[in-house]
Amino acid sequence: MQPSTEANKLNFTTSPNQFYTWHNYRCAYEIYQPNHSTPEGISLLLIHPIGVGLSRQFWRRFCGEWYTTGHSNPIYNPDLLGCGESDMPHVAYTPKDWAKQLHYFLQTVVQKPAIVVVQGGLLPVALELVQKEANLIAGLILVGPPAWAVTTKKLPEWQQKLLWNLLDSPFGNAFYRYARTPSFLRSFSNRQLFASADTVDAEWLNTLVKGAENIANRYAVFSFLAGFWRQDYSSYIASIKQPTLVVVGETASSISQEGKQETPDERLADYLAYLPQGRGIKLLGRNVLPYESTTEFVAAIAPFINEFS
Incomplete structure (x- = not known):
C-alpha cells in the first residue's frame, strides 16, 4: 500500500540540505523530524541502496x-559518496569506504546511538560499519537483504577488477546513458x-531519472555491479551483538544467479540461524x-524500534 504523498508533506519537516567534509x-545529508511535536526516541540512520x-x-x-x-524519532538520511548531492569522485567504491564515511557521520553528526536501517545489497556497508562502531549502533534493521548464497560467497578479486575495467570504459558510459532512460528504469x-x-509509479521513475542526471553517479553504480561488495560476511553476521530485525518480501528475488533458487522463507531462516539476537x-x-x-x-518495524525508547 502506498501512503498519500500530500498527507506526508504535512507531517514532517526536513532540514535544508546539510553538508560535512570527509x-x-x-x-x-538531511535530518527529518515530526512537524507537530518534539523529536524523541532513538534516532534512525538510513542507508540507501x-x-x-x-x-x-x-x-x-x-x-x-x-x-x-x-x-x-529523529531520522538521519545521508547521501553516500558517489550518490545524490554528495561528491562523485571517479573511484571504485567498496563497502569499507562507505562504512568509513558513515562511521565519521555517526561520530561527528549523529553523536548518539542509533538504529541502522539498511536497504538490500548495501547490507555489507552496515556490516562493516558495525565492525567499526559498536557503541553508536543500538540495533539494525536489514531490509530485503541479498540471498544468503550471495552474502556468503566471495567473488574472486580478478573478476571484480575485470568487471570494473569493463564498466569503467566507453562501453560502460554508453550503457549507463541507456540505463538511465525511463523505459529501461521501468x-x-x-x-x-x-x-x-x-x-x-511516476514518482519512482522521476526520482531515478533526476538522480541519474549527473553522469558521475555511474562510478558508484559500476562499483556495485563489479561486485566489490561480494565477500563472505557470515562471520560478520554471526558477530553482531545488537538486536537485529530482518525484513523480507513475500516474493523476494535475487538478481544474482547463486540466489535464484532460494525462497524468501529460506533466506529468512539462513540469516536468523546466524544472528545472535535476530x-x-x-x-x-x-x-x-x-x-x-x-x-x-x-507498521512492521515500529514495534522493534519502540523497544529502544
Missing part, C-alpha cells in the same frame, strides 16, 4: 509515513524490484519494501 569530499539514480531520496516516502503514523523495476507493475518478518512485496509497501513496512 576525506576532502563534500557529503550531503545503490543503483541508477538512487540516493537518500529512496527513503522520502518512508519518512513521511513514519511521521504520519505518529512516530517522532522495465528493470518491473523485472527485478517490485512485486506489482502498478507500484512502479528476529524476522515477511511482508507483502518484493525487494524495495520501504517504497513498495510503505505502510506495511512502517
Whole structure:
C-alpha cells in the first residue's frame, strides 16, 4: 500500500540540505523530524541502496509515513559518496569506504546511538560499519537483504577488477546513458524490484531519472555491479551483538544467479540461524519494501524500534 504523498508533506519537516567534509569530499545529508511535536526516541540512520539514480531520496516516502503514523524519532538520511548531492569522485567504491564515511557521520553528526536501517545489497556497508562502531549502533534493521548464497560467497578479486575495467570504459558510459532512460528504469523495476507493475509509479521513475542526471553517479553504480561488495560476511553476521530485525518480501528475488533458487522463507531462516539476537518478518512485496509497501513496512518495524525508547 502506498501512503498519500500530500498527507506526508504535512507531517514532517526536513532540514535544508546539510553538508560535512570527509576525506576532502563534500557529503550531503538531511535530518527529518515530526512537524507537530518534539523529536524523541532513538534516532534512525538510513542507508540507501545503490543503483541508477538512487540516493537518500529512496527513503522520502518512508519518512513521511513514519511521521504520519505518529512516530517522532529523529531520522538521519545521508547521501553516500558517489550518490545524490554528495561528491562523485571517479573511484571504485567498496563497502569499507562507505562504512568509513558513515562511521565519521555517526561520530561527528549523529553523536548518539542509533538504529541502522539498511536497504538490500548495501547490507555489507552496515556490516562493516558495525565492525567499526559498536557503541553508536543500538540495533539494525536489514531490509530485503541479498540471498544468503550471495552474502556468503566471495567473488574472486580478478573478476571484480575485470568487471570494473569493463564498466569503467566507453562501453560502460554508453550503457549507463541507456540505463538511465525511463523505459529501461521501468522495465528493470518491473523485472527485478517490485512485486506489482502498478507500484512502479511516476514518482519512482522521476526520482531515478533526476538522480541519474549527473553522469558521475555511474562510478558508484559500476562499483556495485563489479561486485566489490561480494565477500563472505557470515562471520560478520554471526558477530553482531545488537538486536537485529530482518525484513523480507513475500516474493523476494535475487538478481544474482547463486540466489535464484532460494525462497524468501529460506533466506529468512539462513540469516536468523546466524544472528545472535535476530528476529524476522515477511511482508507483502518484493525487494524495495520501504517504497513498495510503505505502510506495511512502517507498521512492521515500529514495534522493534519502540523497544529502544
